[in-house]
Amino acid sequence: MSDIALTRPVPVTTEPPLARYLLIGLAAVFVALFLFAPLVTVFVEALRQGWVGVIDALRLPDAQAAIRMTLTIAAIAVPLNATFGIAAAWAITKFDFRGKAFLITLIDLPFSVSPVVAGLMLVLLFGANSTLGGWLIANDMPIVFAFPGILLATLFVTFPFVAREIIPVMIEQGRTEEEAALTLGASGWRTFFTVTLPNIRWALLYGVLLCNARAMGEFGAVAVVSGKIRGETATMPTMVEMFYNEYLSVAAFTLAAVLAMLALLTLLLKSLLEWRHAELLAATRRH
């Protein structure tokens, strides 16, 4: 829309060129200082000994085990949260029930709970000193300091991401389209797949990507419940800390750089998809 505006003799929907450049410049400085500088630091530190150091670091069995662990966690946590997000959005936006606002707040809560508190809660609940935790450990089903604890911590911190992205879109869309589909004889599932899903797919995709990025990068909560057993319960972020503490800073930053690359890759993918389907996206958002 601004393209059209620019061709007009007197643009009224944008700022004068000078102000525009000033604003872009200001934004660029801000982004460079606060976003890119830390990112560049990570890559510079990783490449301190050249590519050889990076490749050596990636060959460390501990690093590979951590990468596997993180990918496994993400592969389980993200679909689970996506399913939850869709179910929650459907229940919240298609029906009226008591306590809805409270429920939305509960879904948002993990956003603002300190990761340390999240880890603390899991330890209080499943640690050897609690009744439940004691029983689980006695029956050879430990939760904390084992895979399930790391998964639960990850699920907790990434909990709201998908739901939060699709709920607003579904509120905007209302219920009329689904009701029409049902009137025309479609089944519930068919309605969902052919009417609802296409409408929310971009929001869903964005939510999934964010959820994925956060699931892979979570440190605070996971560190509390991981037990840091090398090659066993160490995820990439906890392994980064461990390498860093062993003066293996190249290995630490290499793993960090891999995480950043994974994130950037998914985010660029998102941008690319949005760009290719810009009109579609605009159409679904505008509805």
Added chain:
Amino acid sequence: MRAGILRSPSPLPGFGLSFGIMMTVLSIVVLLPIGALLGRGLMIGPADLWDMVNSRRIWSALTLSFRAALIASLFNLVFGLLLAWVLVRYRFWGRRFVDAAVDLPFALPTAVAGIALTALYAPNGVFGQALAPFGLQVAYTEVGIWVALVFIGLPFVVRTVQPVIEELEPDLEEVSATLGARRTHTLRRVILPTLTPALLTGFALALARSVGEYGSVIFIAGNIPNLTEIAPLLIVIRLEEYNYDAAAAIGIAMLVVSFAMLLAINAIQVWSRRRIGNV
């Protein structure tokens, strides 16, 4: 179940299934752990709980956490709006890349962000050296905490405001111009009010996230009691003392505040919906 919970009947199917999935996952992942924490608090009893939280050290840590989060979020409010506006309204080289990079703080492990920022702002770091001649020290002071929290909170503001700017109809601005308003006037009196609810939401989200931040802050803060010691670090310290009750007490204090903030956010959203329709 349907009849009991639903306020009004809906012709759409799947309430039982979706509500069931939602409540199951919510219970296991969120409610159960929070229940464990609150249960611990109940066992301690409110009076003892208050005694454990009511000390100068904890108050200064809590106020520091909130003050730093507030300052960082205000900073993000201004620059997040600027960034969102520039990203939506202007076309320039590298825009898509910047757009993608805004989500970076979500993805970079907080500890890595903390280490990278400390390396930059330490007295021997690139930025630290540049600032030293002006007598400014960032790392190991409260300013360092602000910097880390700006990094953490930025995407929340940008990502809440961006879609709203995308949806602004140019008609409004044209009408305003036709009526003789100058551009600055239009921006201030027409655009800004429309963006206010989204800005507030983004601000509140960034604030809520920053208050509890631990991983990135402990590296760049000096962690000096009463000065640069944040509340989550105190929880960790209490845990190191095997004092689970005191850790739970501070945890509950932070949880209560988080919950209050989120209720406020949702209230803002309801208010904004009423005011300008569905945004």
Added chain:
Amino acid sequence: MYHTIRIGGHSLAQGTFLRSLDDGRIEIDAGHARLSGHPVTPLHPSDAGRLRGALRKTLTGAYLRSGILTAVAAIGLTLTGTATLKAQDNVAILNVSYDPTREFYREYNTLFNAWWAAQGNAPVAVQQSHGGAGAQARAVIDGLPATVVTLALSADIDTISERTGLLPADWQTRLPHNSSPYTSTIVFLVREGNPRGIQDWDDLVADGVQVITPNPKTSGGARWNFLAAWAYAGRNGLDPAQFVGTLYRNVPVLDTGARGSTTTFTQRGVGDVLLAWENEAFLALASLGEDKFDIVVPSVSILAESPVALVDGNITSDAQRAAAEAYLQHLYSPEAQALATRHYYRAWDTSQAAAEDIARFPELELVTIADFGGWPVVQTEYFGEGGIFDQIYEE
């Protein structure tokens, strides 16, 4: 020339170098078999040469002399979903330790396995977990299934015993020297040439001197620092509380762990002096540059005992118990003691240690924790909630 390689996720093997494989792995002759795997990456690539030299010395010293030249083919633990420690056919032990012991145990695990296999036993998979001593002890209390704990202070192991009953209260009498196979002390690390002229504890309370030490609340090492300063004040007729209070006012950064403080001092360039474990200080010199820092030994310091213990309650089989007990006892063997000396710990038996390793340790007056009344008293009085350390920041 000996090389150490890694086979699978958790086992190490040593032998003479045969050839390099295309994929970066190398093949070695381990006496009874040819094995291939990734060479163990040294601490810091620029120090590769030095480290390899050190490793070779260790190997030729400790291994050849004892005639042990055995490869250790241990168990590549399958990394599946449930990553819990279980006693299956192969014995596995989990050593939960604190930060500065990483490098020592990495080599000791190899040494132990070689000796253990030479006794005709099946190899043991030793898993390591490192972190701040307090956090590690808490993890064990909360259910981390440690087979043995090797921590910074006996207070931490006392707490485990007290809270869980996983090991008896008299655990410290089960092994020699208060169950501490190696000890250390607290020294100063200063910048090259010692520009502030720091010689002893009283130089640390001077105006404008910046001291780097971790938080005694979260770091075991920091508690030794605190007590050593306290002991100095007591011996020199100063008011210890006031002296230590002034000292902590000179601390600009309180990191949560000893490694964090070392990084702040060495990498971030903050502070004039770092209070560090002796072994940490030497390691920092070795891995970060001997030309950048100097070690200053104060007139009086503290004997920092780092005890080890078997966690009886977590033992799942007799085989595991036997291996774990041998694992701890072998720490007192001359070879292991020599290895500890090489890793800058003050060990008890130096009969097999290299002369230059022993020569590194200067004589100094050491007080012990017993002089303070023992850890149970010290922990609550000095570092407990509202204790002496807390009062420094309460004014």
